Each structure stands twice: as C-alpha cells, then as structure tokens.
Amino acid sequence: MVDTNVIVAEGIVKTYDDSGVPVHAVRGIDYTLTKGEFTAIIGPSGSGKTTFLNVLAGLDTPTEGKVWLSGKLISEMSGRELSDFRRDHIGFVFQAYNLFPVLTVEENVEYIMLLQGIPPAERHKRVMNSLEKVGIAEYATRLPLQLSGGQQQRVAVARAVVSRPSLVIADEPTANLDSKTSGALLDMMRKLNEETGMTFLFSTHDEIVIQRAKKIVVLRDGKLDGNTSPEKFE
Amino acid sequence: MLLKLAWRNVFRQKRRTILTLLTMTGGFFLSSISIGWMNGSYGSIIMFFTNGRTGQIQIHHSGYLEDPSIYSTISDYQSIGAVLDSLPGVRTWAPRIYSGALLAVRSGDAESGNVFSNSAAASVIGLDPSMEDAATDFSSNIVSGGMLTASAADSFYYATGQIILGQELSIILDASAGDSLIMLSQAADGASADRKYVIQGIVSTGNADIDRNTCYITLADARIMFALSGKVHELAVMTNSLGTVDDLTEDISARLSGRDVETDSWKTFAKEFYNGMKADESSLKVMIFIIMFVAAMGVLNTILMMVLERRREFGVMKALGTKPGFIVRMIVLEANIMGIISIIAGSILSTGGLLFLSKHGLVLDPPINYGGTVFSEMIASISPDCYWIPAICVIITASTVSFLPALKAAHTKAAKSLRTV
Amino acid sequence: MKYLTIIFTMICIPGFISTACSQPDIDDLVHSLDRLYRSDDSYTEMSMHIVTEHWERTLTMNAWSHGTDNTFIRVLSPVREAGMATLRIGTEMWNYLPNTNSTVRVPPSMMAGSWMGSDITNNDIVREITYAEDYTYSYTTDTDLTGDTAEGVVYVRLVPKSSTAVVWSSIVCAVSISDTIPLWEKYFDSHDSLIKTVTYSDVQEMGCRTIPSQMQVIPAYNEDQSTTITWSNAEFNQGVDENIFSLRNLQSR
Numbered sequence: 092m093v094d095t096n097v098i099v100a101e102g103i104v105k106t107y108d109d110s111g112v113p114v115h116a117v118r119g120i121d122y123t124l125t126k127g128e129f130t131a132i133i134g135p136s137g138s139g140k141t142t143f144l145n146v147l148a149g150l151d152t153p154t155e156g157k158v159w160l161s162g163k164l165i166s167e168m169s170g171r172e173l174s175d176f177r178r179d180h181i182g183f184v185f186q187a188y189n190l191f192p193v194l195t196v197e198e199n200v201e202y203i204m205l206l207q208g209i210p211p212a213e214r215h216k217r218v219m220n221s222l223e224k225v226g227i228a229e230y231a232t233r234l235p236l237q238l239s240g241g242q243q244q245r246v247a248v249a250r251a252v253v254s255r256p257s258l259v260i261a262d263e264p265t266a267n268l269d270s271k272t273s274g275a276l277l278d279m280m281r282k283l284n285e286e287t288g289m290t291f292l293f294s295t296h297d298e299i300v301i302q303r304a305k306k307i308v309v310l311r312d313g314k315l316d317g318n319t320s321p322e323k324f325e
Numbered sequence: 326m327l328l329k330l331a332w333r334n335v336f337r338q339k340r341r342t343i344l345t346l347l348t349m350t351g352g353f354f355l356s357s358i359s360i361g362w363m364n365g366s367y368g369s370i371i372m373f374f375t376n377g378r379t380g381q382i383q384i385h386h387s388g389y390l391e392d393p394s395i396y397s398t399i400s401d402y403q404s405i406g407a408v409l410d411s412l413p414g415v416r417t418w419a420p421r422i423y424s425g426a427l428l429a430v431r432s433g434d435a436e437s438g439n440v441f442s443n444s445a446a447a448s449v450i451g452l453d454p455s456m457e458d459a460a461t462d463f464s465s466n467i468v469s470g471g472m473l474t475a476s477a478a479d480s481f482y483y484a485t486g487q488i489i490l491g492q493e494l495s496i497i498l499d500a501s502a503g504d505s506l507i508m509l510s511q512a513a514d515g516a517s518a519d520r521k522y523v524i525q526g527i528v529s530t531g532n533a534d535i536d537r538n539t540c541y542i543t544l545a546d547a548r549i550m551f552a553l554s555g556k557v558h559e560l561a562v563m564t565n566s567l568g569t570v571d572d573l574t575e576d577i578s579a580r581l582s583g584r585d586v587e588t589d590s591w592k593t594f595a596k597e598f599y600n601g602m603k604a605d606e607s608s609l610k611v612m613i614f615i616i617m618f619v620a621a622m623g624v625l626n627t628i629l630m631m632v633l634e635r636r637r638e639f640g641v642m643k644a645l646g647t648k649p650g651f652i653v654r655m656i657v658l659e660a661n662i663m664g665i666i667s668i669i670a671g672s673i674l675s676t677g678g679l680l681f682l683s684k685h686g687l688v689l690d691p692p693i694n695y696g697g698t699v700f701s702e703m704i705a706s707i708s709p710d711c712y713w714i715p716a717i718c719v720i721i722t723a724s725t726v727s728f729l730p731a732l733k734a735a736h737t738k739a740a741k742s743l744r745t746v
Numbered sequence: 747m748k749y750l751t752i753i754f755t756m757i758c759i760p761g762f763i764s765t766a767c768s769q770p771d772i773d774d775l776v777h778s779l780d781r782l783y784r785s786d787d788s789y790t791e792m793s794m795h796i797v798t799e800h801w802e803r804t805l806t807m808n809a810w811s812h813g814t815d816n817t818f819i820r821v822l823s824p825v826r827e828a829g830m831a832t833l834r835i836g837t838e839m840w841n842y843l844p845n846t847n848s849t850v851r852v853p854p855s856m857m858a859g860s861w862m863g864s865d866i867t868n869n870d871i872v873r874e875i876t877y878a879e880d881y882t883y884s885y886t887t888d889t890d891l892t893g894d895t896a897e898g899v900v901y902v903r904l905v906p907k908s909s910t911a912v913v914w915s916s917i918v919c920a921v922s923i924s925d926t927i928p929l930w931e932k933y934f935d936s937h938d939s940l941i942k943t944v945t946y947s948d949v950q951e952m953g954c955r956t957i958p959s960q961m962q963v964i965p966a967y968n969e970d971q972s973t974t975i976t977w978s979n980a981e982f983n984q985g986v987d988e989n990i991f992s993l994r995n996l997q998s999r
Contacts, residue, residue: 150644151740171648178646185743189641193333198326203645205326250645262743396800427859429850440840440993442851446859507848509841511863515801517827519843519850 097161097258097290098124098147104155105142105313116142117153118313124258124292129284131293131300134310140294141262143310147292148181148260149173161257178206182251184261188243190235190250196222197231200250207254221249225279241272248280258290265297277303327651331658338631345627346667349719352620353671354678356613356715358705361679362687363609365706367602368567374598375591377461378530380419380561381570382577383594387587389558390594395424395513398556399586408580409562414573416565419460420557422451422547426510428490428540430500441507445497448539449508451547451557460563463528463541468492470502470526473543483545488522491536492529502526512552520550617718625726628660632730639734640742649735656734660727664719671719672712679707769885769900770923776883776902778926779919780876782957787812787986791979796864797972805862816991817871821862832861832871833996839868842996849997858913865942865963865973880910881917891918891938898923914941925949927958940966953980 105117116139124130124147134140145151147158149165158166161180168176190199197218204214222228225245227238235243244264251259261280265273281303284291293300301307309316335342375381384405386397399405402420409415426449429441454475457463464472467489474485488508490500500506504524512518522542530536548554562577564570570590578588592599632639639652682705793806805827809819817834821827829844839852857868877883886892886903895901904917915936920929927949933941942965946958962974989995 145740148644150743174643174646174648176646177644183641183644185641187637189637189743191330191638191641193330193337198329202326206646206648206651427850427852427856429848439847439997440849440851444851444853444856446853446855507843507846507850509843509850511860513800515796515798515803515863516824517830517843517862519845519848521846521848 095126099159102156103153106154127288129291130306131295131304132308138310139313144294180257182256182259184247184251184264186263186266188247196246203254221253225249261293273299331655335662348620348623349667350670352616353715354674355616357675357711358678361705361711366703381564381591382562382574384560384588387585400556402557414569416563417459418562419456421559423558424449424551426508430498430506443498450541451544453544466528467526468529484549487525489526489541491539493537495527514552621722621726628727628730632734636742639737640739643739652735653731656731657727660723664723668716679705776877780878785982789981792977795974810990818990953982
C-alpha cells in the first residue's frame with residue numbers, strides 16, 4: 092500500500108512569527124494523498140491552505156510533524172536535498188503563472204530539464220510533447236508576455252508536468268483567469284490526470300476547480316474539517 | 326542557458342541598463358584617459374628631464390654614484406663609446422668630467438689689477454662641446470655669448486681657455502661674457518692648479534640650483550686643469566625611447582662586464598626624481614580608485630534594485646529546484662556582461678579621446694615646475710596600460726559589487742517570496 | 747684650533763715647568779698650552795707632507811706671523827707650486843697664484859675647504875682662538891675619550907663656548923705633566939665620535955723654547971690619510987717687517 096501513497100503527513104504543525112506575534116497557520120494535520128488523486132484543498136482565506144501546501148511541497152518545513160513524499164521523509168531534508176527533490180518529484184503551477192519573462196514558452200518548459208541535465212534532443216521532444224498536451228505548441232517560440240493569462244497558465248502546466256513528477260501542486264491556479272478559461276484549463280488538467288495517472292493537488296476556493304476535483308479537503312483554522320467528494324460538498 | 330538568461334536579463338530594463346552602462350563606460354573612459362594622459366606627461370617630463378641633462382642611462386667607474394670622487398674615472402671611454410654607437414637603441418652619448426673649483430673674477434673697480442676678489446665655489450663640468458650639443462642641445466640654453474669652441478681633437482693640446490657660467494653663478498661673480506676669471510682647484514695628482522679662463526657664454530638650464538653653482542669647460546681644458554689625461558667621470562647615454570631604457574641598461578651592462586664600470590638607468594641615478602614620479606603615480610591610482618568607486622556605486626544600485634524587483638522570480642527558480650550557485654552565477658554574469666559592454670564602448674571612446682589628447686595636449690596655466698624644469702603642456706600617450714588597467718578595474722568592480730546582492734538573491738525563501746503576490 | 751696657533755704664531759716664553767708630578771692647576775696648564783706657540787711675531791721654516799690614498803707629496807714653505815691677525819706663507823717647493831702664497835689679515839684670506847699671476851680672495855664658502863690639499867682647512871689658518879678664553883675645560887678620566895691612559899700624563903677635555911664657532915663639540919688634549927707639552931689632541935663631534943687626531947712629537951729646543959717640532963693630523967674618516975708638518979727652524983719675537991702682510995708683497999715673487 093505504501094507505494095500508492097504520494098504524500099503521507101503526520102501531525103503537521105506550522106507556526107510562524109509575524110513581527111513577534113506567533114501565527115498558528117497549521118495546527119496538527121494528518122493527511123494522506125494517494126497516487127492518481129485530483130484533490131482540491133479548500134477553505135476560507137487564512138485557513139492555512141497555502142502554508143499547508145508549502146509544507147507538503149517541501150517549500151517550507153513544518154514546526155512539528157513529518158511529511159513523506161513518494162516514500163521519502165522530506166520534512167527533515169536539507170535545503171540542497173529538498174531543492175533536488177522538488178526539481179525531480181514536484182511540478183508547480185502558481186496563481187500568478189510565474190513564467191520567466193525573458194525566456195520563450197519553449198525555454199520556460201525546458202528550464203527544469205536543463206537543471207536535471209537531460210540531453211537536448213530528449214528535452215526538445217518532451218517540451219513539444221508537453222506543449223501539445225496543453226494545447227499551445229503553436230506558441231512555442233513566443234515570450235510569455237505575448238500570451239493571454241490562460242495561455243500562460245497552460246505553459247505553466249506544461250512546465251509542471253514536463254519532467255513527469257510524482258505530484259503536481261497548483262496553488263490557486265485559476266485565481267487570475269475568467270471562468271471559461273478556468274474551466275478549459277481544469278478540463279485539460281483533469282484529462283492529463285486521467286491519461287497519465289499523474290497526481291494533482293490544488294488549493295483553491297474557485298467553484299470551477301471544486302466542481303472538477305475528484306476529492307475535496309476542507310481546511311478551517313489550520314485543521315482538517317472533513318474529507319469529502321465534490322458532490323457531497325455541494 | 327545561464328548565459329542566455331543573463332544576457333536577456335541585462336536588457337529587460339533597457340533604460341536602467343543604459344544608465345548603468347553609461348556610468349561604467351564613463352568610469353572606464355575617465356580612467357583610461359587619466360592613465361594615458363599621465364603616462365604621456367610623465368613620459369615627456371622624464372624625457373625632457375633626462376634629455377636636458379642626465380641622459381636616460383649613465384656609465385661611471387664602479388662606486389662613483391655612491392662616492393663621486395675625482396679619482397673614480399673611466400679611462401677607456403672611447404672604446405665604451407664604440408660599444409654604445411653599435412647599439413640601435415642609443416641615440417647618442419656624451420662624456421663628462423666633474424670636479425669642483427674656486428672661481429674668482431676681478432671686482433668692478435679698475436684699480437684691482439690682478440686681484441680677483443669676487444670669488445665663489447663652483448662645480449666644474451668638463452664636456453665635449455659637439456657631443457654635448459648632440460646629446461642635450463646644450464647650446465640652446467645659452468643666454469648670452471656662445472658655446473665653447475669644439476676641440477679639433479680630444480687631446481691635451483687643444484685647450485681653449487674658455488668657460489661657460491650658469492646664469493646665477495655669473496650674477497654672483499658679477500661677470501659677463503668676455504670677462505676673464507681665475508679657476509683655482511686641486512688636480513687629481515694633489516697639486517694645486519690654477520688657470521685663467523675667458524667667459525665664453527652664460528647658460529640658463531632652467532634649474533636655478535644648478536645654474537647657481539655650475540660652470541662648464543671643454544674636456545681638454547678639464548684634463549689640463551685636473552690632471553685627468555684621457556679620463557672621464559661619466560658617459561651620459563641618450564636613448565631613442567623611454568620604454569627601452571631598462572632593457573638597454575641591462576644590455577650595455579652585459580656588454581661592458583669585465584670593465585670596472587657600472588651602468589645605471591635614470592631610475593637609479595635620478596632616484597629623487599624617479600621617486601617623485603612614482604609618488605605621482607600612486608596619486609593616479611587613488612584617482613582611478615575614486616572614479617571606479619563612483620561607478621561601482623551606480624552599478625551596486627542597479628543590481629540591488631534588480632534583485633529586489635526579481636525577488637519573486639528567484640523564489641520561483643528556487644521552488645523549481647534551482648541551486649543557489651546558479652542564481653549567484655547568473656547575477657554576477659549579468660553584471661559582467663554590462664562590464665564587458667562598457668569596456669568595449671569605453672575602449673572606443675578612449676581611443677578617440679587619447680588620440681585627440683596625444684595631438685593636442687592640455688595647456689597648463691600656470692605651468693608646473695618639476696625638478697627645476699618647467700612644463701606648460703601635457704600630452705597623452707596611448708599604451709596598453711590605458712586599456713587593460715581600466716578593463717580589469719571594471720571587471721573586478723562588476724564582480725565584487727554584484728556578488729553580495731547575488732548571494733542575497735540566491736537565498737530567497739521560495740515560500741515567502743511566492744506568498745507576496 | 748689650537749695647532750694653528752702652533753704653526754704660525756709661536757711665542758718665545760719659557761714653558762711652564764711643573765714642580766711636582768701631581769696633577770697641576772688646570773688654569774695654569776691651559777694657559778701654558780695657549781702660550782706654548784704664541785708670540786708677538788714669528789718666522790718659521792717647515793715642510794708639509796701629505797699622504798692620501800691616491801698620491802703623496804711634500805711641500806716646503808716659510809711662514810711669518812705678527813700678532814694674532816697676520817699670517818703670510820710662501821711655498822718654496824715643489825717647482826710647480828713654488829711661489830704660491832697665502833696671506834691672512836684678520837678673517838680675510840688671499841691666495842697668490844704665480845702661474846696666472848693673480849691674487850684670489852678665498853670666499854667664506856670655501857673657508858671649510860682644504861688648504862693646499864692638506865688635512866688642514868682654510869679655517870684652521872684663519873681662526874684665532876685661545877683655549878683659556880673660548881673653551882670651558884676640565885680634567886677627564888673618561889677612557890672612552892682618552893683611550894689608554896699613561897703615567898705622568900693628564901687629560902683635559904675642552905668644550906667650545908656657545909660663542910665659539912667650530913665644527914667639533916669637544917677636544918680631549920693629552921699633556922705631559924713634567925713639561926706641560928701636549929702629546930695629542932682628539933676632536934670629537936656631538937655624538938663623541940672622533941673627527942680627527944692631532945699628535946705632537948719630536949720635542950726640540952727651537953727659537954729658545956722647547957716645543958714639539960712635528961705635528962701630524964689624521965682624519966678619522968680615513969686613517970690612511972695624514973698631513974705631517976715638520977718645523978726645521980723657528981724664531982720668536984725677533985721683530986718682523988709689517989710690510990710682509992700686504993697684497994703687494996703677496997704678489998711679489
């Protein structure tokens with residue numbers, strides 16, 4: 092059963108210091124994410140969604156508790172190990188797209204494989220493959236700022252999935268998009284999930300995302316407040 | 326990819342980059358011009374100083390420089406001269422005899438007869454009139470009267486009984502061209518020697534200290550006066566250019582090894598002058614440092630702004646698994662790309678500026694007096710120093726100034742920088 | 747400088763004779779040193795032997811003196827310099843040069859220079875100084891200054907008064923107690939480094955007084971160099987024609 096668990100988190104507590112005032116962002120969460128899930132973590136602003144996601148993604152270390160990702164205990168890794176681990180195991184999609192403005196679409200997607208040291212021919216093949224999957228292969232040589240928000244976010248998704256990570260984490264991916272674009276983006280991601288079995292974890296409060304999630308996790312005041320399906324949630 | 330990223334990042338903020346480039350190019354240009362100008366004016370000061378008096382290289386009997394004694398003589402100077410004539414770097418050379426004497430002139434009243442009561446101690450330089458003119462253009466400094474008559478041969482029998490006085494010395498003695506004077510001294514054989522001379526001319530070398538206590542007679546006269554048959558104290562060597570002096574000194578020294586002589590460059594025998602030049606050179610270094618410091622502040626400002634603006638981007642890079650070293654290298658590279666562009670632009674500008682300054686020197690008003698020699702114009706010279714020194718300064722500046730901000734950028738916390746939308 | 751007076755202005759007064767071997771009264775001793783060669787007038791015949799690293803030569807000369815102001819010296823040999831003469835009147839000094847038949851005044855800047863290439867300076871010839879008036883003095887037993895001490899010899903340390911313009915800071919004089927004749931004088935600079943040594947020797951009866959007939963000057967900077975003056979004849983207080991001390995006499999051969 093272990094190999095089907097992408098994430099196992101035990102007793103996660105995250106307290107950070109906000110100008111001398113301790114903020115208890117996450118107050119003890121046990122959580123397991125299994126392979127192939129397409130799960131949205133929802134909750135009101137300040138419920139600790141982003142903090143929780145950062146801890147799971149190895150961008151932040153928990154104050155207490157342990158996180159295993161693909162069977163590795165990432166909550167106790169050094170910065171350097173984490174950096175390599177993220178590069179090889181996690182794909183990120185950010186709310187603000189966060190593409191490199193000086194690189195073309197193609198180069199943005201290629202970037203991680205470059206860090207991984209994959210040979211050029213292989214890189215090119217995978218880049219084009221990813222761009223085709225997200226449906227913007229024709230814009231490969233454009234710069235991000237020459238694309239619309241939805242197109243940019245598709246590039247971001249292509250960048251996130253290109254190195255076939257165990258997990259794709261998307262933090263509010265639709266926050267800057269209109270509903271039609273959001274829906275198309277989510278359908279595309281869901282399709283990727285179903286075709287490749289890649290695991291997706293979202294944080295969101297967007298209806299469009301929630302509707303398309305296979306599973307919903309509700310976070311309230313830094314604690315899990317139920318684990319439900321979208322249908323139940325509605 | 327690193328280069329691509331850095332290159333493109335440089336041109337993201339075009340206006341700011343151009344301003345930074347202007348600062349760095351300006352720093353390069355100013356440093357380059359300063360070096361060229363200083364080198365040029367040093368060169369001309371040194372050539373002026375050495376050509377007018379000392380030569381760039383001197384040959385003496387071993388130990389003469391430490392203890393200039395009338396007995397430390399070179400006896401076979403003609404054969405040394407033949408060696409010098411065979412060297413292409415040597416323009417010309419001049420033999421000299423140095424000694425001291427008491428000079429006395431009749432006082433103004435007609436009654437004085439043979440009593441020479443206006444007297445003064447003086448350095449006596451024995452020289453070969455035509456060789457000295459070829460070497461130092463001695464005649465051009467004669468302000469009244471004329472040059473010593475060149476001897477028909479370098480021989481004992483061709484004494485002229487002529488003397489030239491430094492201008493201040495002639496004033497002290499109240500003597501002018503045409504007057505006769507008595508020179509009293511001691512010859513190298515210990516005997517007292519006295520001879521009568523007719524003042525042939527008055528010379529003003531531009532150095533009042535020298536003109537106050539120096540007189541000049543021909544080599545032949547000096548030999549009789551000081552019992553130095555066939556001998557000289559010094560050979561002053563004039564070279565074609567300052568740059569070859571050190572090599573030439575070594576070459577001459579090697580060719581004359583075996584003889585009991587020493588060969589020195591102006592850096593040794595005009596030590597005070599040389600040290601003065603070196604002191605000026607260190608003030609040039611301070612100046613370049615200040616110029617580069619100002620430029621560095623501009624670059625630092627740009628890099629700091631850039632790092633601040635791109636904080637989120639560095640966060641994303643970190644999140645995607647980019648190592649800190651990559652980010653440091655990228656930013657330092659960005660600064661150096663700007664540096665290299667500045668060096669190229671600066672070199673082009675500097676070449677133009679230096680070419681101009683090497684043709685049209687800066688007129689000094691008031692003129693400066695250096696070691697008794699007056700300079701009224703400073704001319705630049707173009708040398709590799711004008712390029713590689715500022716270039717290295719620019720690269721070092723760009724690298725050091727960008728390193729700390731780069732380190733800061735490299736340690737951006739991904740989680741934190743991404744949170745701030 | 748003491749020995750100058752010695753050379754050119756000798757007096758015919760019997761030397762001070764000490765009655766005991768004990769240390770004599772220092773005032774008497776210094777006055778007797780001053781009196782040793784001082785005279786109203788004098789005529790001496792001497793030779794000067796100069797030795798340097800590069801050459802060695804001997805000059806013979808006659809000298810006349812009158813009072814403390816006037817000195818006249820005529821060189822007799824060698825031939826090249828025969829007829830050269832030096833006249834001093836007070837602090838003025840003139841050289842007659844037969845070769846060019848000219849008389850040259852020695853300027854103040856040359857007064858520290860060598861006289862006739864010897865270790866005696868022009869100043870030494872011009873200056874008229876007495877130990878009793880121009881120096882403060884005391885006996886010294888400082889062996890750093892005196893070197894090895896001898897029986898029957900006293901050592902006087904003379905320090906020039908501030909008004910006395912000389913280039914040395916002290917003189918140590920070794921004097922034989924029995925006849926108050928000086929044996930040597932050492933000249934020191936302000937760091938008590940030796941500048942030169944003057945030794946007196948060959949005491950003889952000359953011009954009806956007992957005096958050292960030889961004096962040697964050895965500069966400290968080169969001990970191989972020396973100037974030795976030997977008197978062959980001396981007459982004191984026999985009267986001297988004052989016309990000798992004139993520019994006209996200087997220029998007559």
